[in-house]
Structure formats: C-alpha cells, structure tokens
Amino acid sequence: GQSLEQPSEVTAVEGAIVQINCTYQTSGFYGLSWYQQHDGGAPTFLSYNALDGLEETGRFSSFLSRSDSYGYLLLQELQMKDSASYFCAVSPYGGATNKLIFGTGTLLAVQP
C-alpha cells in the first residue's frame, strides 16, 4: 500500500522561508509531485521530481531523496498569496500525469 505524511499546518511570516516535508511509504515509486490549492479553488500543479535532488521554479523549490523516502517543498520570500494548502503526491505507476496518491495536505498560513 501507499501512505504519505505531511504536517497538517504550518505558519510563517511574510518574506520568510518555509519548508513543507513529505515522507512516504509506497510499494512502487516513480516520482513526487506537489500541488497548491487555495481555499475554494482547484489544486494546481507546482512541481515534479523524478530523480533525487533539488528542482527550482522561481520562489518554489522541491527536493527528493528516494533513499530516505522523503521530499520537501521550499517556499522562499513568502507572500500573503502563498497562504493555501499544499499536497505532495506519489506516482506508483510512472510519471507526473498518471494515477497519483495524495497526502492529506499542509495548510500554510502566511502572516503579515
């Protein structure tokens, strides 16, 4: 089976850096994705790590260590609009666009 663990809530101040961790246990593994969901909105794709290491996209970076079954999303220069839920997801079948198993999500609150 598969399970993913994330902190339920994280609070940070504007301009700070925050890291949201994700640990997983899966019978198969082909990559770790991250999604952002604002309250009342649709989840939107942020990043995908197929290999170990750091992937950077603007203020957001995502890291994967397959040997540790661990990844994280790093948000820099936090802005109020970053307040949202963030979900990690693993792909047991391959790629970022096939069947995904999602974590329970981390609610990020950015304070002024």
Place this chain on the structure above:
Amino acid sequence: DVKVTQSSRYLVKRTGEKVFLECVQDMDHENMFWYRQDPGLGLRLIYFSYDVKMKEKGDIPEGYSVSREKKERFSLILESASTNQTSMYLCASSPGQSPSGLHFGNGTRLTVT
C-alpha cells in the same frame, strides 16, 4: 490553457437518488480522473480512465461507477446516493506522459440529505 469543466459547482440530492457528475476537458488528454476531497483525508482516487471506454478502480470505488464514451468527457455516477457521499468531487485530466501534472476542475460540492 487546459480547461477542465465540471457541470455543477453545487449539488443537493436526496438519499437514494441516482446522481451524475459530469466533467469535460478541452485538451484531448488521454487520462481522466475522479477524486473526492474531505477535510483531513486529502484527495482520494475514486476511478480513472486511460482511454475511451476504459476505466480502472481507484482506492475508494465502492458506491460509484464511471462512464467514458468520448475522450473529452468522464462521468461519475452515484447509483444510490448516501449521506456518506457528501463531499467535494474533483475531476482531473492529463496527457499520457508529461511533466505538467494533472489539471483539475473547480470541483462539485455534493450534499446528500
């Protein structure tokens, strides 16, 4: 931009009713998915489809069925709605292989009374 459209934003149905949730995508994606989202449980996969007329069960298929007669449309059917199916339902689509992830619709909030 990819657009995934769910037919209703809010639905209220009675216990025992047959409910249809419709989803249409406009980017010729092979893959389509139905998830439900509940507080504290994240997104859980109900069914997915890799091609027209093909479907596979996800993690929580009980009480649901799906139909994909055309590539752009994926329907979720609740044969006999129950109160424990009150939830937010999210449809998503994706191309066969791409680094761009799943594209989600805005969701349908279903209340079964």
